[in-house]
Amino acid sequence: MDHHHEDHDDGHSHDDGHSHDDGHSHGVAADADRRWLGLALGLIAVFMAAEVVVGLLAGSLALLSDAAHMLTDAGAIVLALVAMRLAARPPRGGYTFGLKRAEILSAQANGLTMLLLAVWLGVEAVQRLVHPPAVTGWPVLVTALAGILVNVAAAWAMSRANRSSLNVEGAFQHVLNDLFAFIATAVAGVIMVTTGFTRADPIATLVVVVLMIKAGLALVRASGRIFLEAAPPGIEPSALGTRLAGLPDVVEVHDLHVWEITSGEPALSAHVLVAEGGDCHAVRQAIEQLLRREYRITHSTLQVDHAGGDPAVPSGGEAGLDGADPHCTDPHGAMYRPAAT
Structure with a gap:
Protein backbone atom coordinates (compact mmCIF):
# COMPACT_ATOMS: atom_id res chain seq x y z
CA MET A 1 0.00 0.00 0.00
CA ASP A 2 1.38 3.35 -1.02
CA HIS A 3 1.39 5.80 1.85
CA HIS A 4 3.25 8.59 0.10
CA HIS A 5 3.31 9.66 -3.52
CA GLU A 6 5.15 12.63 -4.90
CA ASP A 7 4.48 11.58 -8.43
CA HIS A 8 6.64 13.34 -10.95
CA ASP A 9 6.00 10.64 -13.49
CA ASP A 10 2.29 10.23 -12.56
CA GLY A 11 1.15 13.19 -10.51
CA HIS A 12 2.55 15.54 -13.11
CA SER A 13 1.71 13.42 -16.10
CA HIS A 14 3.57 14.48 -19.18
CA ASP A 15 1.28 12.64 -21.60
CA ASP A 16 -1.56 15.03 -20.80
CA GLY A 17 0.22 17.57 -18.64
CA HIS A 18 1.55 19.33 -21.71
CA SER A 19 -1.42 18.97 -23.98
CA HIS A 20 -2.39 22.31 -25.55
CA ASP A 21 -5.72 21.34 -27.04
CA ASP A 22 -7.33 24.06 -24.88
CA GLY A 23 -6.60 26.79 -27.41
CA HIS A 24 -3.04 27.66 -26.58
CA SER A 25 -1.18 25.93 -29.38
CA HIS A 26 2.28 26.05 -30.81
CA GLY A 27 4.06 24.32 -33.71
CA VAL A 28 2.20 24.64 -37.00
CA ALA A 29 -0.44 26.94 -35.50
CA ALA A 30 2.27 29.29 -34.28
CA ASP A 31 3.68 29.48 -37.82
CA ALA A 32 0.22 30.37 -39.11
CA ASP A 33 -0.10 33.01 -36.39
CA ARG A 34 3.16 34.61 -37.49
CA ARG A 35 1.96 34.82 -41.10
CA TRP A 36 -1.30 36.55 -40.13
CA LEU A 37 0.48 38.91 -37.77
CA GLY A 38 3.05 39.69 -40.47
CA LEU A 39 0.28 40.59 -42.93
CA ALA A 40 -1.32 42.93 -40.39
CA LEU A 41 2.06 44.52 -39.67
CA GLY A 42 2.67 45.26 -43.34
CA LEU A 43 -0.74 46.91 -43.79
CA ILE A 44 -0.30 49.07 -40.71
CA ALA A 45 3.28 50.16 -41.43
CA VAL A 46 2.53 51.32 -44.98
CA PHE A 47 -0.60 53.25 -44.06
CA MET A 48 1.00 54.77 -40.96
CA ALA A 49 3.76 56.40 -43.01
CA ALA A 50 1.21 57.93 -45.38
CA GLU A 51 -0.96 59.14 -42.51
CA VAL A 52 1.87 61.03 -40.83
CA VAL A 53 2.46 63.01 -44.04
CA VAL A 54 -1.25 63.84 -44.47
CA GLY A 55 -1.65 64.70 -40.78
CA LEU A 56 1.22 67.19 -40.90
CA LEU A 57 -0.05 68.81 -44.09
CA ALA A 58 -3.65 69.07 -42.80
CA GLY A 59 -2.62 70.16 -39.29
CA SER A 60 -4.82 67.42 -37.76
CA LEU A 61 -4.03 66.16 -34.25
CA ALA A 62 -6.61 63.41 -34.72
CA LEU A 63 -4.72 62.02 -37.71
CA LEU A 64 -1.38 62.32 -35.94
CA SER A 65 -2.85 60.62 -32.87
CA ASP A 66 -4.15 57.84 -35.09
CA ALA A 67 -0.71 57.52 -36.66
CA ALA A 68 0.90 57.41 -33.22
CA HIS A 69 -1.59 54.76 -32.21
CA MET A 70 -0.74 52.81 -35.36
CA LEU A 71 2.91 53.03 -34.35
CA THR A 72 2.01 51.31 -31.09
CA ASP A 73 0.01 48.79 -33.15
CA ALA A 74 3.12 48.00 -35.16
CA GLY A 75 5.23 47.82 -32.02
CA ALA A 76 2.69 45.50 -30.39
CA ILE A 77 2.75 43.14 -33.37
CA VAL A 78 6.56 43.14 -33.49
CA LEU A 79 6.66 42.34 -29.77
CA ALA A 80 4.10 39.60 -30.33
CA LEU A 81 6.19 38.03 -33.11
CA ALA A 102 7.89 36.44 -22.64
CA GLU A 103 4.45 36.98 -24.13
CA ILE A 104 3.20 38.35 -20.83
CA LEU A 105 6.09 40.84 -20.74
CA SER A 106 5.06 41.84 -24.26
CA ALA A 107 1.39 42.22 -23.27
CA GLN A 108 2.30 44.40 -20.30
CA ALA A 109 4.55 46.56 -22.49
CA ASN A 110 1.65 46.97 -24.93
CA GLY A 111 -0.68 48.10 -22.15
CA LEU A 112 1.81 50.51 -20.61
CA THR A 113 2.72 52.16 -23.92
CA MET A 114 -0.97 52.58 -24.71
CA LEU A 115 -1.54 54.33 -21.36
CA LEU A 116 1.49 56.61 -21.74
CA LEU A 117 0.47 57.57 -25.27
CA ALA A 118 -3.08 58.25 -24.08
CA VAL A 119 -1.77 60.74 -21.48
CA TRP A 120 0.25 62.63 -24.08
CA LEU A 121 -2.62 62.76 -26.57
CA GLY A 122 -5.05 63.85 -23.87
CA VAL A 123 -2.86 66.82 -22.92
CA GLU A 124 -2.47 67.84 -26.56
CA ALA A 125 -6.21 67.52 -27.21
CA VAL A 126 -7.13 69.73 -24.24
CA GLN A 127 -4.68 72.39 -25.42
CA ARG A 128 -6.28 72.33 -28.87
CA LEU A 129 -9.74 72.64 -27.37
CA VAL A 130 -8.63 75.83 -25.64
CA HIS A 131 -6.74 77.19 -28.65
CA PRO A 132 -8.07 75.45 -31.77
CA PRO A 133 -5.66 75.62 -34.73
CA ALA A 134 -6.70 75.67 -38.37
CA VAL A 135 -7.45 72.16 -39.63
CA THR A 136 -8.24 71.12 -43.23
CA GLY A 137 -11.32 68.90 -43.11
CA MET A 158 -5.19 39.22 -36.57
CA SER A 159 -8.52 37.59 -35.68
CA ARG A 160 -7.27 34.58 -37.65
CA ALA A 161 -4.37 34.20 -35.21
CA ASN A 162 -4.60 32.47 -31.83
CA ARG A 163 -6.26 35.12 -29.64
CA SER A 164 -6.29 32.82 -26.58
CA SER A 165 -2.73 34.11 -26.21
CA LEU A 166 -2.78 37.28 -24.12
CA ASN A 167 0.09 38.53 -26.26
CA VAL A 168 -1.82 38.20 -29.55
CA GLU A 169 -4.97 39.52 -27.88
CA GLY A 170 -3.02 42.58 -26.74
CA ALA A 171 -1.86 43.34 -30.27
CA PHE A 172 -5.39 42.72 -31.56
CA GLN A 173 -6.82 45.19 -29.02
CA HIS A 174 -4.35 47.81 -30.28
CA VAL A 175 -5.64 47.39 -33.84
CA ILE A 191 -18.24 67.83 -39.03
CA MET A 192 -15.28 70.00 -40.05
CA VAL A 193 -16.14 69.76 -43.75
CA THR A 194 -19.83 70.58 -43.27
CA THR A 195 -19.68 73.11 -40.41
CA GLY A 196 -16.07 74.30 -40.12
CA PHE A 197 -16.07 73.37 -36.41
CA THR A 198 -12.34 72.63 -35.97
CA ARG A 199 -12.69 71.63 -32.31
CA ALA A 200 -14.16 68.37 -33.60
CA ASP A 201 -10.54 67.30 -34.24
CA PRO A 202 -9.38 67.37 -30.58
CA ILE A 203 -12.76 66.01 -29.45
CA ALA A 204 -12.18 62.98 -31.69
CA THR A 205 -8.72 62.68 -30.16
CA LEU A 206 -10.23 62.57 -26.66
CA ILE A 226 -0.30 36.32 -14.30
CA PHE A 227 2.89 37.90 -12.93
CA LEU A 228 1.41 37.79 -9.41
CA GLU A 229 0.37 34.16 -10.03
CA ALA A 230 -3.28 34.82 -9.27
CA ALA A 231 -5.84 32.15 -10.10
CA PRO A 232 -6.90 32.17 -13.77
CA PRO A 233 -10.14 34.04 -14.57
CA GLY A 234 -13.14 31.81 -14.00
CA ILE A 235 -11.46 29.58 -11.39
CA GLU A 236 -12.23 30.25 -7.74
CA PRO A 237 -9.63 28.42 -5.58
CA SER A 238 -11.97 27.94 -2.61
CA ALA A 239 -14.67 26.38 -4.80
CA LEU A 240 -12.05 24.22 -6.52
CA GLY A 241 -10.65 23.05 -3.16
CA THR A 242 -14.13 22.17 -1.92
CA ARG A 243 -14.81 20.27 -5.14
CA LEU A 244 -11.62 18.22 -4.80
CA ALA A 245 -12.32 17.50 -1.13
CA GLY A 246 -15.71 16.09 -2.10
CA LEU A 247 -14.22 13.29 -4.21
CA PRO A 248 -14.50 9.73 -2.82
CA VAL A 258 -3.58 27.41 -8.91
CA TRP A 259 -2.00 29.89 -11.31
CA GLU A 260 -1.18 30.47 -14.97
CA ILE A 261 2.25 29.70 -16.42
CA THR A 262 1.23 31.92 -19.30
CA SER A 263 -2.13 32.82 -20.83
CA GLY A 264 -4.11 29.69 -21.60
CA GLU A 265 -1.85 27.41 -19.53
CA PRO A 266 -3.27 27.02 -16.00
CA ALA A 267 -1.33 24.93 -13.49
CA LEU A 268 -2.15 23.46 -10.10
CA SER A 269 -0.35 21.91 -7.15
CA ALA A 270 -1.91 20.46 -4.01
CA HIS A 271 -1.40 18.07 -1.10
CA VAL A 272 -4.20 15.53 -0.82
CA LEU A 273 -4.88 13.28 2.17
CA VAL A 274 -6.68 10.01 1.46
CA ALA A 275 -8.69 7.90 3.91
CA GLU A 276 -6.98 4.85 5.42
CA GLY A 277 -7.45 1.95 3.05
CA GLY A 278 -8.16 4.26 0.11
CA VAL A 283 -7.69 9.31 -6.10
CA ARG A 284 -4.90 11.03 -8.01
CA GLN A 285 -6.31 9.84 -11.34
CA ALA A 286 -9.81 10.99 -10.37
CA ILE A 287 -8.48 14.44 -9.47
CA GLU A 288 -6.56 14.77 -12.73
CA GLN A 289 -9.63 13.77 -14.75
CA LEU A 290 -11.76 16.29 -12.87
CA LEU A 291 -9.21 19.05 -13.42
CA ARG A 292 -9.03 18.34 -17.14
CA ARG A 293 -12.76 17.92 -17.66
CA GLU A 294 -14.20 20.77 -15.57
CA TYR A 295 -11.35 23.27 -15.24
CA ARG A 296 -9.18 22.58 -18.31
CA ILE A 297 -6.14 22.26 -16.07
CA THR A 298 -3.66 19.87 -17.65
CA HIS A 299 -0.52 20.88 -15.72
CA SER A 300 -0.82 19.48 -12.19
CA THR A 301 1.53 18.30 -9.47
CA LEU A 302 -0.23 16.33 -6.74
CA GLN A 303 1.25 14.97 -3.53
CA VAL A 304 -1.04 12.20 -2.29
CA ASP A 305 -0.72 10.64 1.18
CA HIS A 306 -2.80 8.51 3.51
CA ALA A 307 -4.33 10.47 6.35
CA GLY A 308 -2.94 8.28 9.17
CA GLY A 309 0.64 7.79 10.31
CA ASP A 310 3.17 7.56 7.51
CA PRO A 311 6.24 5.38 8.04
CA ALA A 312 8.13 7.58 5.60
CA VAL A 313 7.58 10.68 7.76
CA PRO A 314 10.73 11.67 9.70
CA SER A 315 10.60 11.83 13.47
CA GLY A 316 9.19 15.05 14.85
CA GLY A 317 5.96 15.07 12.88
CA GLU A 318 3.10 12.90 11.71
CA ALA A 319 0.82 13.35 8.74
CA GLY A 320 -2.79 13.35 9.79
CA LEU A 321 -5.96 15.31 10.20
CA ASP A 322 -5.30 16.32 13.78
CA GLY A 323 -1.54 16.76 13.82
CA ALA A 324 1.02 18.96 12.12
CA ASP A 325 1.72 17.92 8.55
CA PRO A 326 5.43 18.05 7.69
CA HIS A 327 4.62 17.86 3.97
CA CYS A 328 2.56 21.05 4.01
CA THR A 329 4.62 23.98 2.75
CA ASP A 330 1.82 26.46 3.32
CA PRO A 331 0.73 25.87 6.94
CA HIS A 332 -1.40 29.03 6.98
CA GLY A 333 -3.24 28.17 3.77
CA ALA A 334 -6.84 27.05 3.59
CA MET A 335 -7.75 23.43 4.26
CA TYR A 336 -10.66 21.78 2.49
CA ARG A 337 -12.52 18.76 3.87
CA PRO A 338 -15.63 16.86 2.79
CA ALA A 339 -18.92 18.43 3.81
CA ALA A 340 -20.41 16.94 6.95
CA THR A 341 -23.22 14.51 6.24
Whole structure:
Protein backbone atom coordinates (compact mmCIF):
# COMPACT_ATOMS: atom_id res chain seq x y z
CA MET A 1 0.00 0.00 0.00
CA ASP A 2 1.38 3.35 -1.02
CA HIS A 3 1.39 5.80 1.85
CA HIS A 4 3.25 8.59 0.10
CA HIS A 5 3.31 9.66 -3.52
CA GLU A 6 5.15 12.63 -4.90
CA ASP A 7 4.48 11.58 -8.43
CA HIS A 8 6.64 13.34 -10.95
CA ASP A 9 6.00 10.64 -13.49
CA ASP A 10 2.29 10.23 -12.56
CA GLY A 11 1.15 13.19 -10.51
CA HIS A 12 2.55 15.54 -13.11
CA SER A 13 1.71 13.42 -16.10
CA HIS A 14 3.57 14.48 -19.18
CA ASP A 15 1.28 12.64 -21.60
CA ASP A 16 -1.56 15.03 -20.80
CA GLY A 17 0.22 17.57 -18.64
CA HIS A 18 1.55 19.33 -21.71
CA SER A 19 -1.42 18.97 -23.98
CA HIS A 20 -2.39 22.31 -25.55
CA ASP A 21 -5.72 21.34 -27.04
CA ASP A 22 -7.33 24.06 -24.88
CA GLY A 23 -6.60 26.79 -27.41
CA HIS A 24 -3.04 27.66 -26.58
CA SER A 25 -1.18 25.93 -29.38
CA HIS A 26 2.28 26.05 -30.81
CA GLY A 27 4.06 24.32 -33.71
CA VAL A 28 2.20 24.64 -37.00
CA ALA A 29 -0.44 26.94 -35.50
CA ALA A 30 2.27 29.29 -34.28
CA ASP A 31 3.68 29.48 -37.82
CA ALA A 32 0.22 30.37 -39.11
CA ASP A 33 -0.10 33.01 -36.39
CA ARG A 34 3.16 34.61 -37.49
CA ARG A 35 1.96 34.82 -41.10
CA TRP A 36 -1.30 36.55 -40.13
CA LEU A 37 0.48 38.91 -37.77
CA GLY A 38 3.05 39.69 -40.47
CA LEU A 39 0.28 40.59 -42.93
CA ALA A 40 -1.32 42.93 -40.39
CA LEU A 41 2.06 44.52 -39.67
CA GLY A 42 2.67 45.26 -43.34
CA LEU A 43 -0.74 46.91 -43.79
CA ILE A 44 -0.30 49.07 -40.71
CA ALA A 45 3.28 50.16 -41.43
CA VAL A 46 2.53 51.32 -44.98
CA PHE A 47 -0.60 53.25 -44.06
CA MET A 48 1.00 54.77 -40.96
CA ALA A 49 3.76 56.40 -43.01
CA ALA A 50 1.21 57.93 -45.38
CA GLU A 51 -0.96 59.14 -42.51
CA VAL A 52 1.87 61.03 -40.83
CA VAL A 53 2.46 63.01 -44.04
CA VAL A 54 -1.25 63.84 -44.47
CA GLY A 55 -1.65 64.70 -40.78
CA LEU A 56 1.22 67.19 -40.90
CA LEU A 57 -0.05 68.81 -44.09
CA ALA A 58 -3.65 69.07 -42.80
CA GLY A 59 -2.62 70.16 -39.29
CA SER A 60 -4.82 67.42 -37.76
CA LEU A 61 -4.03 66.16 -34.25
CA ALA A 62 -6.61 63.41 -34.72
CA LEU A 63 -4.72 62.02 -37.71
CA LEU A 64 -1.38 62.32 -35.94
CA SER A 65 -2.85 60.62 -32.87
CA ASP A 66 -4.15 57.84 -35.09
CA ALA A 67 -0.71 57.52 -36.66
CA ALA A 68 0.90 57.41 -33.22
CA HIS A 69 -1.59 54.76 -32.21
CA MET A 70 -0.74 52.81 -35.36
CA LEU A 71 2.91 53.03 -34.35
CA THR A 72 2.01 51.31 -31.09
CA ASP A 73 0.01 48.79 -33.15
CA ALA A 74 3.12 48.00 -35.16
CA GLY A 75 5.23 47.82 -32.02
CA ALA A 76 2.69 45.50 -30.39
CA ILE A 77 2.75 43.14 -33.37
CA VAL A 78 6.56 43.14 -33.49
CA LEU A 79 6.66 42.34 -29.77
CA ALA A 80 4.10 39.60 -30.33
CA LEU A 81 6.19 38.03 -33.11
CA VAL A 82 9.37 38.17 -31.03
CA ALA A 83 7.64 36.81 -27.94
CA MET A 84 6.12 33.93 -29.92
CA ARG A 85 9.57 32.85 -31.07
CA LEU A 86 10.95 33.10 -27.54
CA ALA A 87 8.01 31.15 -26.10
CA ALA A 88 8.53 28.35 -28.63
CA ARG A 89 12.09 27.69 -27.42
CA PRO A 90 12.46 24.54 -25.32
CA PRO A 91 13.27 24.80 -21.59
CA ARG A 92 16.97 25.01 -20.83
CA GLY A 93 19.23 26.00 -17.98
CA GLY A 94 17.39 27.65 -15.13
CA TYR A 95 14.32 28.44 -17.27
CA THR A 96 12.40 25.25 -16.51
CA PHE A 97 9.21 26.57 -18.14
CA GLY A 98 11.15 27.92 -21.10
CA LEU A 99 10.43 31.54 -22.02
CA LYS A 100 6.66 31.21 -22.17
CA ARG A 101 6.13 34.30 -20.05
CA ALA A 102 7.89 36.44 -22.64
CA GLU A 103 4.45 36.98 -24.13
CA ILE A 104 3.20 38.35 -20.83
CA LEU A 105 6.09 40.84 -20.74
CA SER A 106 5.06 41.84 -24.26
CA ALA A 107 1.39 42.22 -23.27
CA GLN A 108 2.30 44.40 -20.30
CA ALA A 109 4.55 46.56 -22.49
CA ASN A 110 1.65 46.97 -24.93
CA GLY A 111 -0.68 48.10 -22.15
CA LEU A 112 1.81 50.51 -20.61
CA THR A 113 2.72 52.16 -23.92
CA MET A 114 -0.97 52.58 -24.71
CA LEU A 115 -1.54 54.33 -21.36
CA LEU A 116 1.49 56.61 -21.74
CA LEU A 117 0.47 57.57 -25.27
CA ALA A 118 -3.08 58.25 -24.08
CA VAL A 119 -1.77 60.74 -21.48
CA TRP A 120 0.25 62.63 -24.08
CA LEU A 121 -2.62 62.76 -26.57
CA GLY A 122 -5.05 63.85 -23.87
CA VAL A 123 -2.86 66.82 -22.92
CA GLU A 124 -2.47 67.84 -26.56
CA ALA A 125 -6.21 67.52 -27.21
CA VAL A 126 -7.13 69.73 -24.24
CA GLN A 127 -4.68 72.39 -25.42
CA ARG A 128 -6.28 72.33 -28.87
CA LEU A 129 -9.74 72.64 -27.37
CA VAL A 130 -8.63 75.83 -25.64
CA HIS A 131 -6.74 77.19 -28.65
CA PRO A 132 -8.07 75.45 -31.77
CA PRO A 133 -5.66 75.62 -34.73
CA ALA A 134 -6.70 75.67 -38.37
CA VAL A 135 -7.45 72.16 -39.63
CA THR A 136 -8.24 71.12 -43.23
CA GLY A 137 -11.32 68.90 -43.11
CA TRP A 138 -11.24 67.00 -46.42
CA PRO A 139 -7.81 65.34 -45.99
CA VAL A 140 -8.86 64.28 -42.48
CA LEU A 141 -12.09 62.71 -43.74
CA VAL A 142 -10.57 60.88 -46.71
CA THR A 143 -7.60 59.59 -44.71
CA ALA A 144 -9.84 58.44 -41.86
CA LEU A 145 -12.09 56.51 -44.26
CA ALA A 146 -9.03 54.83 -45.77
CA GLY A 147 -7.78 54.10 -42.26
CA ILE A 148 -11.04 52.35 -41.42
CA LEU A 149 -10.56 50.00 -44.38
CA VAL A 150 -6.92 49.30 -43.50
CA ASN A 151 -7.72 48.58 -39.86
CA VAL A 152 -10.66 46.34 -40.77
CA ALA A 153 -8.27 44.32 -42.94
CA ALA A 154 -5.60 44.24 -40.21
CA ALA A 155 -8.12 43.29 -37.52
CA TRP A 156 -9.47 40.50 -39.72
CA ALA A 157 -5.95 39.15 -40.29
CA MET A 158 -5.19 39.22 -36.57
CA SER A 159 -8.52 37.59 -35.68
CA ARG A 160 -7.27 34.58 -37.65
CA ALA A 161 -4.37 34.20 -35.21
CA ASN A 162 -4.60 32.47 -31.83
CA ARG A 163 -6.26 35.12 -29.64
CA SER A 164 -6.29 32.82 -26.58
CA SER A 165 -2.73 34.11 -26.21
CA LEU A 166 -2.78 37.28 -24.12
CA ASN A 167 0.09 38.53 -26.26
CA VAL A 168 -1.82 38.20 -29.55
CA GLU A 169 -4.97 39.52 -27.88
CA GLY A 170 -3.02 42.58 -26.74
CA ALA A 171 -1.86 43.34 -30.27
CA PHE A 172 -5.39 42.72 -31.56
CA GLN A 173 -6.82 45.19 -29.02
CA HIS A 174 -4.35 47.81 -30.28
CA VAL A 175 -5.64 47.39 -33.84
CA LEU A 176 -9.29 47.22 -32.80
CA ASN A 177 -8.99 50.44 -30.80
CA ASP A 178 -7.31 52.08 -33.77
CA LEU A 179 -10.32 51.10 -35.90
CA PHE A 180 -12.65 52.86 -33.46
CA ALA A 181 -10.27 55.81 -33.44
CA PHE A 182 -10.49 56.16 -37.22
CA ILE A 183 -14.28 56.06 -37.04
CA ALA A 184 -14.20 58.93 -34.53
CA THR A 185 -11.77 60.82 -36.76
CA ALA A 186 -14.00 60.27 -39.81
CA VAL A 187 -16.95 61.73 -37.89
CA ALA A 188 -14.79 64.71 -36.94
CA GLY A 189 -13.81 65.12 -40.60
CA VAL A 190 -17.46 65.19 -41.68
CA ILE A 191 -18.24 67.83 -39.03
CA MET A 192 -15.28 70.00 -40.05
CA VAL A 193 -16.14 69.76 -43.75
CA THR A 194 -19.83 70.58 -43.27
CA THR A 195 -19.68 73.11 -40.41
CA GLY A 196 -16.07 74.30 -40.12
CA PHE A 197 -16.07 73.37 -36.41
CA THR A 198 -12.34 72.63 -35.97
CA ARG A 199 -12.69 71.63 -32.31
CA ALA A 200 -14.16 68.37 -33.60
CA ASP A 201 -10.54 67.30 -34.24
CA PRO A 202 -9.38 67.37 -30.58
CA ILE A 203 -12.76 66.01 -29.45
CA ALA A 204 -12.18 62.98 -31.69
CA THR A 205 -8.72 62.68 -30.16
CA LEU A 206 -10.23 62.57 -26.66
CA VAL A 207 -12.53 59.74 -27.77
CA VAL A 208 -9.43 57.84 -28.88
CA VAL A 209 -7.78 58.56 -25.52
CA VAL A 210 -10.72 57.04 -23.61
CA LEU A 211 -10.58 53.89 -25.75
CA MET A 212 -6.83 53.61 -25.27
CA ILE A 213 -7.06 53.96 -21.49
CA LYS A 214 -9.74 51.27 -21.31
CA ALA A 215 -7.75 48.79 -23.41
CA GLY A 216 -4.44 49.64 -21.75
CA LEU A 217 -5.79 49.11 -18.23
CA ALA A 218 -7.33 45.77 -19.24
CA LEU A 219 -3.99 44.52 -20.61
CA VAL A 220 -1.97 45.69 -17.61
CA ARG A 221 -4.48 44.14 -15.21
CA ALA A 222 -4.59 40.78 -17.04
CA SER A 223 -0.81 40.50 -17.40
CA GLY A 224 -0.33 41.66 -13.80
CA ARG A 225 -2.54 38.82 -12.55
CA ILE A 226 -0.30 36.32 -14.30
CA PHE A 227 2.89 37.90 -12.93
CA LEU A 228 1.41 37.79 -9.41
CA GLU A 229 0.37 34.16 -10.03
CA ALA A 230 -3.28 34.82 -9.27
CA ALA A 231 -5.84 32.15 -10.10
CA PRO A 232 -6.90 32.17 -13.77
CA PRO A 233 -10.14 34.04 -14.57
CA GLY A 234 -13.14 31.81 -14.00
CA ILE A 235 -11.46 29.58 -11.39
CA GLU A 236 -12.23 30.25 -7.74
CA PRO A 237 -9.63 28.42 -5.58
CA SER A 238 -11.97 27.94 -2.61
CA ALA A 239 -14.67 26.38 -4.80
CA LEU A 240 -12.05 24.22 -6.52
CA GLY A 241 -10.65 23.05 -3.16
CA THR A 242 -14.13 22.17 -1.92
CA ARG A 243 -14.81 20.27 -5.14
CA LEU A 244 -11.62 18.22 -4.80
CA ALA A 245 -12.32 17.50 -1.13
CA GLY A 246 -15.71 16.09 -2.10
CA LEU A 247 -14.22 13.29 -4.21
CA PRO A 248 -14.50 9.73 -2.82
CA ASP A 249 -11.81 8.76 -0.26
CA VAL A 250 -10.45 12.33 -0.02
CA VAL A 251 -10.42 13.53 3.59
CA GLU A 252 -8.47 16.76 3.19
CA VAL A 253 -6.92 19.04 0.54
CA HIS A 254 -4.44 21.72 1.51
CA ASP A 255 -1.41 23.57 0.17
CA LEU A 256 -3.58 24.25 -2.89
CA HIS A 257 -2.15 26.63 -5.49
CA VAL A 258 -3.58 27.41 -8.91
CA TRP A 259 -2.00 29.89 -11.31
CA GLU A 260 -1.18 30.47 -14.97
CA ILE A 261 2.25 29.70 -16.42
CA THR A 262 1.23 31.92 -19.30
CA SER A 263 -2.13 32.82 -20.83
CA GLY A 264 -4.11 29.69 -21.60
CA GLU A 265 -1.85 27.41 -19.53
CA PRO A 266 -3.27 27.02 -16.00
CA ALA A 267 -1.33 24.93 -13.49
CA LEU A 268 -2.15 23.46 -10.10
CA SER A 269 -0.35 21.91 -7.15
CA ALA A 270 -1.91 20.46 -4.01
CA HIS A 271 -1.40 18.07 -1.10
CA VAL A 272 -4.20 15.53 -0.82
CA LEU A 273 -4.88 13.28 2.17
CA VAL A 274 -6.68 10.01 1.46
CA ALA A 275 -8.69 7.90 3.91
CA GLU A 276 -6.98 4.85 5.42
CA GLY A 277 -7.45 1.95 3.05
CA GLY A 278 -8.16 4.26 0.11
CA ASP A 279 -6.30 3.91 -3.18
CA CYS A 280 -3.95 6.88 -3.59
CA HIS A 281 -3.41 6.18 -7.29
CA ALA A 282 -7.13 6.04 -7.99
CA VAL A 283 -7.69 9.31 -6.10
CA ARG A 284 -4.90 11.03 -8.01
CA GLN A 285 -6.31 9.84 -11.34
CA ALA A 286 -9.81 10.99 -10.37
CA ILE A 287 -8.48 14.44 -9.47
CA GLU A 288 -6.56 14.77 -12.73
CA GLN A 289 -9.63 13.77 -14.75
CA LEU A 290 -11.76 16.29 -12.87
CA LEU A 291 -9.21 19.05 -13.42
CA ARG A 292 -9.03 18.34 -17.14
CA ARG A 293 -12.76 17.92 -17.66
CA GLU A 294 -14.20 20.77 -15.57
CA TYR A 295 -11.35 23.27 -15.24
CA ARG A 296 -9.18 22.58 -18.31
CA ILE A 297 -6.14 22.26 -16.07
CA THR A 298 -3.66 19.87 -17.65
CA HIS A 299 -0.52 20.88 -15.72
CA SER A 300 -0.82 19.48 -12.19
CA THR A 301 1.53 18.30 -9.47
CA LEU A 302 -0.23 16.33 -6.74
CA GLN A 303 1.25 14.97 -3.53
CA VAL A 304 -1.04 12.20 -2.29
CA ASP A 305 -0.72 10.64 1.18
CA HIS A 306 -2.80 8.51 3.51
CA ALA A 307 -4.33 10.47 6.35
CA GLY A 308 -2.94 8.28 9.17
CA GLY A 309 0.64 7.79 10.31
CA ASP A 310 3.17 7.56 7.51
CA PRO A 311 6.24 5.38 8.04
CA ALA A 312 8.13 7.58 5.60
CA VAL A 313 7.58 10.68 7.76
CA PRO A 314 10.73 11.67 9.70
CA SER A 315 10.60 11.83 13.47
CA GLY A 316 9.19 15.05 14.85
CA GLY A 317 5.96 15.07 12.88
CA GLU A 318 3.10 12.90 11.71
CA ALA A 319 0.82 13.35 8.74
CA GLY A 320 -2.79 13.35 9.79
CA LEU A 321 -5.96 15.31 10.20
CA ASP A 322 -5.30 16.32 13.78
CA GLY A 323 -1.54 16.76 13.82
CA ALA A 324 1.02 18.96 12.12
CA ASP A 325 1.72 17.92 8.55
CA PRO A 326 5.43 18.05 7.69
CA HIS A 327 4.62 17.86 3.97
CA CYS A 328 2.56 21.05 4.01
CA THR A 329 4.62 23.98 2.75
CA ASP A 330 1.82 26.46 3.32
CA PRO A 331 0.73 25.87 6.94
CA HIS A 332 -1.40 29.03 6.98
CA GLY A 333 -3.24 28.17 3.77
CA ALA A 334 -6.84 27.05 3.59
CA MET A 335 -7.75 23.43 4.26
CA TYR A 336 -10.66 21.78 2.49
CA ARG A 337 -12.52 18.76 3.87
CA PRO A 338 -15.63 16.86 2.79
CA ALA A 339 -18.92 18.43 3.81
CA ALA A 340 -20.41 16.94 6.95
CA THR A 341 -23.22 14.51 6.24
